[in-house]
Amino acid sequence: MKLFEYMGKEIFSSYGITVPRGRMADNSQDAANIAREIGGTVVVKSQILAGKRGKGGGIKFASSPEEAGEAAAQVLAMTLNGHKVEKVLVEEKIQIDKELYLAITVDGSAKKPVIIASAQGGMDIEEVPDEHIVKQYVDVSIGVYPYLGREISRQLGLTGSIGKEFNRLLPILYKIFREKDAELVEINPLVISGDKLIAADSKMTVDDDALFRQKAVPYVEDRTSIEKQAHDLGLAFVELGGDIAVMANGAGMSMGSLDTLAYYGGKPANFLDAGGGTGVEGTTKAIELLLQTNPKVIFINIFGGITRCDDVANALVQVKNAREIPVPVVIRLVGTNEEAGVRILKENGFEAYKVMHEAAAKAVEIANAS
């Protein structure tokens, strides 16, 4: 779950990391008032869950409360990278002597946290040449101590009070990373401003799987309406925009289904992992979700392990009986209780395929013909 910039900054600040003075506004008048409180030149920053806001005009400077109000009005009317701006952060403009990059994230390959730092901040870290990036893995059984800060600040060339401030900041950022179950905490740019280090931006992603114990972290919804319904049902669902609605059991199997459809020239409407062992009710709801994407055909691909073929068949029949299914359903059904499942389908006018790619080819044929 991604957090908005201002949320990350609030967390940073509560842990003792310096951030610019500022507050949130969702209208022009509030923005002007905040600018007045702060005084001097302010920055009006759109709050969206995407980067590259500056290029789209989502970050504006204002040298008076009136200008701040105008800037806020403009930004609040924007849609940036597909995200409607609903709030702006109005902040003091800080003096920038130098911009650094600092992040901690999970390295799946090393199976541990990795600190990524660079003396070339302000731009996307992907654009910074490798030789200007300092990487340091963290042993979770040890954690991050000031010595690691000293070593990294040495490599970054930070000295004096800025070096000391960096060494203080790094263990704090790691503490946030761990205590908030973050997948990513990123400060870019981390600004050298006189003798201070200021987190001028924040990017923070909290592990969805840890939200149950992160009650203090604000909840941010970043799903489409259907994705949200699926999530509430415990299903993994991603909208893809095509015309073949897909359901399979297992994430790998679902991806394999999409790939097979694509191989035959089909355009999947979605990814839907119905999971293993989902019963009649869950499967019924999953099928109803599929219908919401208004597909030309529904492709169901079940390899029954824990999932029972008869459950899937019964679910499909149940949906059919409860409401009209306006499009053809191509179903591949093998595995546990296969015979019963296939019989139920036949009795209710559905044909069952045995082989995945044959079923996929058929689904594509229907979609592309209609």
Next chain:
Amino acid sequence: MKLFEYMGKEIFSSYGITVPRGRMADNSQDAANIAREIGGTVVVKSQILAGKRGKGGGIKFASSPEEAGEAAAQVLAMTLNGHKVEKVLVEEKIQIDKELYLAITVDGSAKKPVIIASAQGGMDIEEVPDEHIVKQYVDVSIGVYPYLGREISRQLGLTGSIGKEFNRLLPILYKIFREKDAELVEINPLVISGDKLIAADSKMTVDDDALFRQKAVPYVEDRTSIEKQAHDLGLAFVELGGDIAVMANGAGMSMGSLDTLAYYGGKPANFLDAGGGTGVEGTTKAIELLLQTNPKVIFINIFGGITRCDDVANALVQVKNAREIPVPVVIRLVGTNEEAGVRILKENGFEAYKVMHEAAAKAVEIANAS
């Protein structure tokens, strides 16, 4: 540094360990008022830095506010095990179904924390037979998780809600032990009261060396006046009650000096480790401390490593010049700058010994003759 029972309980309670309801009083009237607030039968417990209060009458039950006031008056007049009672804790009397023992301490031999638990609580753990004691070492890089609680409660025979409560409590107690830099946290008895586990007593010792970072822990002074002066000077000092004042450099050397004096029949007045590399000023103050014990003789035993013999000699001369030294001084002085030191002593009327046990024998001779 030992904490009073009520201080430990306040810490326990702030971490979520259940303790009896109660408050502190230093007079009869307050005690009666607290008893009235609590209602029913209360316990009036003397607050001293020593155990076995019950046997000395330092713990009294009272079934009315008036009785509580009387009990407090009695207890506040007591001196128990050499400790003057200055405060009492007035608490609700809790129902006791069973008494357990639980402690976490530092095991110097294993070099790690050890959890000690017993289903036979309420008495001194030293009196519990080994086979009724559960010991579990803790890997500090892992810490204490509920599974360790489950294993210990299994061994203690705790089941159901009490077992669950124990599993919850153990990680909390370990957290206190670590976060408060405790050398010992002990709950004895840990009372099973219905479906609750209640810490009916608390014993907590905080590492003196960690007080610099334990600002939230109340400071408890348990030193004699001279010991406190020594401590403020950074010297290790223990009053021993004999008539030979002793100063040496190094803890082992100081102990060795005491032992040598004792071997010859002497009675040391104190232990004083002047440390290594103490200069003229520090040594001067150390000698002045010695004079406060009103000894019959002063024995100074210096093996100069970092400590310079001339510094020690100069310090002694300085004290002699500043005030009369009313008793003989026997000094053994070897090591770094020995020649200079011995010369300075000679010039000022002191004889210097080369061999430790000869000097010690001389000091004893003087003390026992006077």
Next chain:
Amino acid sequence: MAIIINEKTNVIVQGITGNQGRFHTCQMLAYGTKIVGGVSPGKGGQEVEGIPVYDTVYEAVDNQQVDASVLFIPAPFAKDAAFEAITAGVKVLVIVTEHIPVHDEMDIVELACRKGTTVVGPNTFGIVSSGKCKIGIPPNQFFVEGPIGVVARSGTLTYEIVGNLTANGLGQSTVVGLGGDRVVGLSFVDVLEKFEKDPQTRAVVLVGEIGGNAEEEASLYIKKMTKPVVAYIAGKSAPPGKRMGHAGAIIERGKGTFNGKVEALQAAGAKVATLPFEVPELIRQILK
């Protein structure tokens, strides 16, 4: 032979009295797995399917030879249960549980590495040394003994491929599910190294997916292997920035793409199947 587990492996089931634990204990017993005990706090002394239940893993290892443990424990408690098994000295840990917080997974993997415990998962179907021992949740009927080692990141897709192999007369030495999460105990390389040394294994099937760089790292090792490798990578059609069910299956910042993986594997000499059903045929061609 086989890798990691075999017919002598003594297994305990943590969470044996739950629905999942009970059901799969039954299934594993039916497959022939030597289950010697279950663990369920507060349920010690009971029996499940004739298997003694203990209160703690410590109690189980005090009473039984325990070589492996499988966790059917809800995600919030999985780290505690895993730590219990690891500190009690269990040497193979199969964590079926999905949705374990990634920080817990890092902690588990770190401790396991330090204590010499092999962790299969989390979020895995488990591991099967076909015909000898199954630890986990895959359907029994598709796993028959043979010369093919299979290592995979995903579950049902692996059953599909194993089912195809079996249907084509190609049994398996061991089938290992690494787990679908970003942080898991075993990497492809760990398993490939074992297959390379295993006399029973003649060829290896690697079932990968988009996201991360596990397949790229595997390629570096495959280059040095004497045994042939056939791979299938899922997620060719997945758009960047979207998680395809698995926490690890996401193309972020242009890394972990399908093409990058396929190119790396092919450059290392592996055959890459376009669709899952092609895998048995590619194996056949190689083993001819």
Next chain:
Amino acid sequence: MAIIINEKTNVIVQGITGNQGRFHTCQMLAYGTKIVGGVSPGKGGQEVEGIPVYDTVYEAVDNQQVDASVLFIPAPFAKDAAFEAITAGVKVLVIVTEHIPVHDEMDIVELACRKGTTVVGPNTFGIVSSGKCKIGIPPNQFFVEGPIGVVARSGTLTYEIVGNLTANGLGQSTVVGLGGDRVVGLSFVDVLEKFEKDPQTRAVVLVGEIGGNAEEEASLYIKKMTKPVVAYIAGKSAPPGKRMGHAGAIIERGKGTFNGKVEALQAAGAKVATLPFEVPELIRQILK
């Protein structure tokens, strides 16, 4: 020979630019110790006594072969400095600092044990392989090469005894100060095992004190040793419940008493001196 350190040991000094660090660097150099670098954050690039100063231990090990490090770092920062040295791969760590919090000491010792680092101290005078290498703070002049291994919990008392040995023509192989705190890196047994194996060492002097059970544990090993051991235990006249300067030197709950230690040592075959000056004579009798 000698144990733990010798004439080839490359040493760095953490905290080299402080008063203590600077003074003892001088003294160690005078003794012949191979000091290859110092560490002082923010002072990198400077020199102390001709020795290059680095900002971090990591930088030092990048530039030098480093076998050992000695810490002259104030107690509140000692754990951080020790962790730095251990994680940077330094294999012998001498921690002179006193008053380090005991929880920090447990953390240091645990990490060191895990990473294979030998920790001498905390609160130690250090270690001297006489005539070869001194790491720590003892006065140079008393340490001359010879056949006696010395292992001790206290400092100045050890100089006294080593001084007596040297004055009696008995040089030392290695003199090890375990440290006066309750939790220290090395135990008597660790060091006795090394002396037992060291060809240079012909007899061992053990300087113990009241408190803890280190001497009792040592006795169990002494029983098995082929080399003779002479012991002196300080604190015979100390009252229970009072700390005699060292955190470890306290008789609590009737444990760690003088008599208990002396009895254990004697039962194990060690000679126990009544007063420090008797040690050389006891050694002489044994070695005759």
